[in-house]
Amino acid sequence: MTWICYVLQCADDTLYCGITRDLDKRIVAHNAGAGAKYTRARLPVRLVYSEFCADKSAALRREMEIKRLRREVKLKMIERGGHPSPP
Secondary structure: EEEEEEEEEEEOOOEEEEEEEEOOHHHHHHHHHOOOOHHHHOOOOEEEEEEEEOOOOOOHHHHHHHHHHHHHHHHHHHHHOOOOOOO
């Protein structure tokens, strides 16, 4: 099973980045208030970007890369899209 790095847009228009092995289940958890502390106060959230990673280590590295990007760069990345097939 592959790992997925994803970006959510929160109700307050902020962006949240995380990783998971089951994207659908994780989004449901976020919207149920059982996800990250950050998103609990910013519901509902919606998926705006995701990409498959080879393993957990690659997913964690990619998450940190995305978190370091400026908001404008993240928005351009989201605009380009990112829902490729798993490796």
